[in-house]
Amino acid sequence: MSNQKKRIALTFGSGFVPGLNAVIEGVVLAGHKLGWEIIGIYDGFDGLLSPENYPEGGTITLESELVHGLSGGSGCILGTSARMDPFHCRSVGNDNDVQEIDRSDELIAMLKKLQVDAIIAVANNQSMSVLWKLSKKGLHVICIPKSAENDFAATQLSFGFNSSLSFTSSLLDTAFQAARSSSKIGVVEVLGEHAGWLALQAGMAVCADSILIPEIPYDIKKVAAQIKNKKQQHRHYGLVVVAEGARSISEMEPEKRSAAADSLKASLSPLATGAESSHVIDSSGSVSTQVAKNLQRLTDTDTSLLVLSKLSLGGTPTVVDRQLGLAYGASAIRALEMEQRNVLVVFQPPELKFISMAEAINQFRTVPANSEFIRITRSLGISLGD
Amino acid sequence: MGTDTKGHVLNIQHFSTNDGPGIRTTVFLKGCSLRCKWCSNPESIQKKPELGYNAGKCIGKDECGLCMPECPETAIFTVDSENEVKINWDLCTNCGKCVSVCPSNALFEFGKWMTVEEVLQEVEQDSSFYRESGGGITISGGECMLQPEFVSELLAEAHQRGINTAIETAFNVPWSYAEKVLPHVDLVLHDHKLSDPERHKKWCGADNKLIRANQEKAYQTFPDKKFIARTPVMPGVNDDEENIRSVLSFILPYKNVVDYELLPYFRYGETKYGFLGRKYELADFDPPTNESLVKLRAIIDEAFDRKDYQNKK
Numbered sequence: 247m248s249n250q251k252k253r254i255a256l257t258f259g260s261g262f263v264p265g266l267n268a269v270i271e272g273v274v275l276a277g278h279k280l281g282w283e284i285i286g287i288y289d290g291f292d293g294l295l296s297p298e299n300y301p302e303g304g305t306i307t308l309e310s311e312l313v314h315g316l317s318g319g320s321g322c323i324l325g326t327s328a329r330m331d332p333f334h335c336r337s338v339g340n341d342n343d344v345q346e347i348d349r350s351d352e353l354i355a356m357l358k359k360l361q362v363d364a365i366i367a368v369a370n371n372q373s374m375s376v377l378w379k380l381s382k383k384g385l386h387v388i389c390i391p392k393s394a395e396n397d398f399a400a401t402q403l404s405f406g407f408n409s410s411l412s413f414t415s416s417l418l419d420t421a422f423q424a425a426r427s428s429s430k431i432g433v434v435e436v437l438g439e440h441a442g443w444l445a446l447q448a449g450m451a452v453c454a455d456s457i458l459i460p461e462i463p464y465d466i467k468k469v470a471a472q473i474k475n476k477k478q479q480h481r482h483y484g485l486v487v488v489a490e491g492a493r494s495i496s497e498m499e500p501e502k503r504s505a506a507a508d509s510l511k512a513s514l515s516p517l518a519t520g521a522e523s524s525h526v527i528d529s530s531g532s533v534s535t536q537v538a539k540n541l542q543r544l545t546d547t548d549t550s551l552l553v554l555s556k557l558s559l560g561g562t563p564t565v566v567d568r569q570l571g572l573a574y575g576a577s578a579i580r581a582l583e584m585e586q587r588n589v590l591v592v593f594q595p596p597e598l599k600f601i602s603m604a605e606a607i608n609q610f611r612t613v614p615a616n617s618e619f620i621r622i623t624r625s626l627g628i629s630l631g632d
Numbered sequence: 633m634g635t636d637t638k639g640h641v642l643n644i645q646h647f648s649t650n651d652g653p654g655i656r657t658t659v660f661l662k663g664c665s666l667r668c669k670w671c672s673n674p675e676s677i678q679k680k681p682e683l684g685y686n687a688g689k690c691i692g693k694d695e696c697g698l699c700m701p702e703c704p705e706t707a708i709f710t711v712d713s714e715n716e717v718k719i720n721w722d723l724c725t726n727c728g729k730c731v732s733v734c735p736s737n738a739l740f741e742f743g744k745w746m747t748v749e750e751v752l753q754e755v756e757q758d759s760s761f762y763r764e765s766g767g768g769i770t771i772s773g774g775e776c777m778l779q780p781e782f783v784s785e786l787l788a789e790a791h792q793r794g795i796n797t798a799i800e801t802a803f804n805v806p807w808s809y810a811e812k813v814l815p816h817v818d819l820v821l822h823d824h825k826l827s828d829p830e831r832h833k834k835w836c837g838a839d840n841k842l843i844r845a846n847q848e849k850a851y852q853t854f855p856d857k858k859f860i861a862r863t864p865v866m867p868g869v870n871d872d873e874e875n876i877r878s879v880l881s882f883i884l885p886y887k888n889v890v891d892y893e894l895l896p897y898f899r900y901g902e903t904k905y906g907f908l909g910r911k912y913e914l915a916d917f918d919p920p921t922n923e924s925l926v927k928l929r930a931i932i933d934e935a936f937d938r939k940d941y942q943n944k945k
Contacts, residue, residue, distance in 0.1 A: 256798055331722070333722075336667070336837070338837070341665070341805070341806050341842075342665065342804055342838045342841075342843075343665040343778075343805075343838075344664075344665055344666055344667045344837035344838045346835075372722060373722075375722035375723050376722050379722070379723070440711050457638070460714075461712075461713075536920040587713075602896070602925045607706070607720070607723075608706065608709035608718075608720055610712070612710045612711060614712075614713045
């Protein structure tokens with residue numbers, strides 16, 4: 247264990263999930279207990295790389311008074327950046343030439359100048375790759391996984407998932423009631439590009455008629471049969487929950503996949519980076535649009551489409567996520583105290599552990615076919631479209 | 633120098649009818665100095681070769697999987713439930729090693745180096761169509777004038793061989809580049825995307841001060857060249873009368889600007905964004921309505937003192 251006083255920088259990349267403020271409080275309280283100084287960088291690395299946008303400074307010393315009671319609040323007091331990628335920073339050159347330039351060395355030099363010993367970065371699967379590249383250049387990184395879809399393979403439960411599950415279930419309840427009142431089939435798309443945990447668990451909670459997840463290719467005729475079966479029982483409404491990464495059986499055949507589906511499934515390239523290219527309009531919704539259209543045609547019942555997308559990320563974090571956020575934050579400090587380098591903090595109940603970032607890259611936690619959730623869902627009479 | 637000079641070519645498209653008069657062969661070059669959010673050729677933006685991936689053609693890890701061990705950066709991976717591979721674009725360095733082993737061309741490279749002679753050999757295959765239709769060669773991009781040596785030599789050689797020449801440019805290049813290319817061009821199709829510099833920066837990545845300065849200088853320096861101004865019409869961005877009138881007041885003093893065309897936005901590039909692992913930012917933008925185009929074109933016809941010309945074209 248190291249007793250040396252440290253200066254740690256904290257940063258958040260790639261979008262919002264509930265519980266980010268709890269991580270800040272966890273890092274600061276645990277760090278201060280060791281007598282360490284914690285500074286926050288605004289908006290990913292933008293606070294350092296684009297200081298002109300921060301007249302009062304792109305970093306802030308995080309004092310205890312500032313973070314006290316923060317864990318219950320929504321949002322993130324340090325902000326987040328759409329992409330946290332110093333390797334591809336969009337800039338305008340002397341010839342008015344727009345280009346993406348590598349500022350990673352500059353970033354590392356800035357952190358050195360600020361006498362930062364290590365950074366704690368809260369990142370999704372995509373930005374973890376960027377952090378790994380920075381670690382290979384000598385930056386001391388501790389990474390905290392962030393996933394509202396709970397799709398990090400290495401951790402059983404990411405903070406943010408429990409809140410998203412709660413918000414999604416609540417919105418599904420509302421959609422179900424609206425469908426009932428108007429005798430329609432509600433088709434609701436929820437987050438989940440690689441993994442269907444959110445759709446499966448939220449859909450199960452509200453006893454939807456059908457849940458379509460990326461792990462189980464669906465046959466739209468079977469989904470329609472489920473709805474028609476309910477109609478025969480004089481129930482003229484329904485609810486179908488669709489994860490944004492769900493795919494029909496026909497899409498699984500090469501050359502039959504739609505371009506839109508492919509583009510949705512592609513992760514973001516570094517060259518889509520920069521404030522000027524922040525994704526002002528998301529292209530989510532294409533999967534559920536297809537499902538809604540086809541169901542309407544096959545069942546002769548009006549469908550009502552709702553794309554929740556990031557709407558299910560807003561709100562006050564649940565107690566579970568407050569605890570998890572605090573725990574991930576405090577554990578990141580413990581990792582540094584134990585002189586760990588370039589690790590990801592993971593929750594493998596009952597413990598929070600540290601694994602190499604290299605081991606965690608490209609590893610997604612998907613719903614296994616023999617999952618208990620799948621078994622229970624089927625036993626409740628909910629169709630998974632297969 | 634000469635016909636051995638190499639340029640970074642993205643694609644050569646035969647039988648184009650929208651890139652100048654007659655039937656034309658359009659040579660798309662790689663590299664652009666703007667980042668327009670509506671770009672329909674995203675694969676032309678970067679100056680270096682780039683990996684493209686069409687997941688629809690991937691045979692999958694079970695029957696193939698050759699690319700995965702080939703990647704030195706472990707940027708190619710699979711998710712348990714899916715057979716086709718995925719690309720971690722943050723780790724990919726565009727080394728191209730995976731492209732060479734992919735049997736189905738699911739992995740491919742955008743862009744290749746070609747000499748002036750190689751390009752012209754392909755272009756000349758269409759020469760009989762040029763003669764009959766009044767067509768020729770059009771150099772497009774990206775921003776074609778970012779490769780001034782190659783383009784000037786290519787167009788000079790095309791002239792030598794009796795081929796009509798045109799370029800498509802946004803003029804966002806140093807004037808020295810334009811000065812080198814323009815003497816060899818018969819027709820300059822050039823963009824006026826947005827008049828306001830700040831809004832130009834928001835939507836295209838850089839302001840339009842250099843662009844406007846270059847355009848004025850080009851109109852003045854080359855009075856015998858033909859220029860056609862063009863605006864890619866984006867609903868809610870630049871489809872207002874004020875923007876169109878502002879462009880008109882800029883170009884009308886110059887008699888060598890012979891026309892002003894409106895190019896309605898279409899979602900042509902969407903699939904290609906997927907191939908590059910990028911999200912299409914304007915997925916929810918609809919093309920402009922016919923009514924709005926008719927109205928805007930009438931303003932242009934009035935300014936050029938002609939009746940219902942553009943709307944009948």
